[in-house]
Amino acid sequence: MEELQKTLEEVLPDLGQDLLIVVVEHLKDEIGVNSPQDFKYIQESDLPMLKPIQRRRLLDILKKETSDCKTADTTNKAEVQTAHTSSAPTPHTYSAPTQDDSVMKSNVNPTWVEDYEIPWNKLPQRDLMDNLRKGLRPKPSSRREIIRIICSDITSITRKPGKKTLSNISQRIVQAYPNSFWDMIEGTKWMSEHQNKKIRKIYEGLVEAKAVLKNRTPELPAIISSVITHFKDNEASVFQVVETPRADSDLERQLVNTPCLIAVGTSLLMADRFMLSIDGIIINNSITNFRVALAMLFSSYYIFNIQYPSDAEATLEFIQRCMVGINPDRGHKAEKKKNRMHHTPVQSKVLALTNTLADH
Numbered sequence: 240m241e242e243l244q245k246t247l248e249e250v251l252p253d254l255g256q257d258l259l260i261v262v263v264e265h266l267k268d269e270i271g272v273n274s275p276q277d278f279k280y281i282q283e284s285d286l287p288m289l290k291p292i293q294r295r296r297l298l299d300i301l302k303k304e305t306s307d308c309k310t311a312d313t314t315n316k317a318e319v320q321t322a323h324t325s326s327a328p329t330p331h332t333y334s335a336p337t338q339d340d341s342v343m344k345s346n347v348n349p350t351w352v353e354d355y356e357i358p359w360n361k362l363p364q365r366d367l368m369d370n371l372r373k374g375l376r377p378k379p380s381s382r383r384e385i386i387r388i389i390c391s392d393i394t395s396i397t398r399k400p401g402k403k404t405l406s407n408i409s410q411r412i413v414q415a416y417p418n419s420f421w422d423m424i425e426g427t428k429w430m431s432e433h434q435n436k437k438i439r440k441i442y443e444g445l446v447e448a449k450a451v452l453k454n455r456t457p458e459l460p461a462i463i464s465s466v467i468t469h470f471k472d473n474e475a476s477v478f479q480v481v482e483t484p485r486a487d488s489d490l491e492r493q494l495v496n497t498p499c500l501i502a503v504g505t506s507l508l509m510a511d512r513f514m515l516s517i518d519g520i521i522i523n524n525s526i527t528n529f530r531v532a533l534a535m536l537f538s539s540y541y542i543f544n545i546q547y548p549s550d551a552e553a554t555l556e557f558i559q560r561c562m563v564g565i566n567p568d569r570g571h572k573a574e575k576k577k578n579r580m581h582h583t584p585v586q587s588k589v590l591a592l593t594n595t596l597a598d599h
Contacts, residue, residue, distance in 0.1 A: 242275050243267075250300050251293055261288060261403060268399040269349055278302065287349055351396060352404045357412060358392045374418030385412075457508040460529050464507050466554050470588060473550035477536075478502055480510070494519045497548045498539040500532055517543065537563065540572060547573045556589050561596075 244263050251259075266272040270285050278301040283294045362368055367381050377385065389408070393400050413420040449457060467474050478500040481490065490501060494516045501521070504510030513532035514524040517539055526532040537558055540547065547555040552573040559565045559572070573586075 243272065243278075246300060247297065250297050251289075258288065262286065264401050264403060265349055268401040269397065285349075352400075352407050355393075355396075355408065357408070357415065358389065359415075361388050361392065371416045371419045374416070376419055451509065457529075459533065460502075460507045460510075463533065463554070463558075466557055466592070467551070469592060470553040470557070472552075472554045473548075475499075476548045476551035477554060478507060480504065480507060484512075490514075491516065491519050491521060494521075495548070497545060497551075498536050498543075500536050515539070517545075533558075545572075547571075549573065553586055553589055556586055557592065560589065561593055 243266065247259055247262060272281065281298060281301060283298065286294045359368065362385060367377060370377060467477060476495055476497060480502045482505055484503055496518050499516050501514040501516060502510035503512040513526040513529060514521050515526065515532065515535050
């Protein structure tokens, strides 16, 4: 619905991005607007989230655009009929649109979710509900049963509830039984429906490194390296390894602009010294502890208000939420992408990894 979104931005430039997305999704999913030809059927009552003047301005423009399209279509038909003068003219009759599911559901109150009650009474009481009341996490099979029953109940109201509506219902489910549905990482709460069992070992190669280093523990660099590999992020945007010390000016030619660590050694796990660079300039070349180096790297993004690079944003968000404990409900430090209208509160693959760790 790019045409509708573009029209909204032109007619109501002061409309916030969040509300813009809500209006577009509501018209598409709830009202059933699928093409510019459907604009003429939109009524003021279909836009309860807008102010009266905003509705009238928008409808006035949408009806004008529909009228222009109809005029152009009529002109084209007339030209075709003139070209085929040998054909007998057939009377043109208007056919009312078929009342498909999307139109039939257009009379559903868009705010129905506010009064919606979770059908707890339809869930298995003896096993599932008893466990929820005790604060126990349901098994995967039980979670699938919850989803099936609640989705069936929702589709009895509307076939296309929309992402915002489903998110609202999901949050209420978690709030009702937080101990059973909140995803926990060392006491930090996470909100997610994503489950992923991909990661099993994040300490590969650690035994050999510990045997060589003896008096040092390479667990933390092993974890960071494994997380980068799991997310398929660009390692060079987080750290680079140099086996032998070189002049800072030589190193700076190959550094990225965003904050980056330089490990001096045969690998990140075997390094005995670290350097920190920002904007391709080394600002500290004598860090001997990886934990301190990582803290300096991460804090640089906040101190200098730098966005996470797109090719390492998952790793940095994992560090932010799982290790540092910064868990905002809204907003990201990731670079904005042209083809991405808006972010979810947390990247799904970051949640998948943390959920897997929580289950083990």
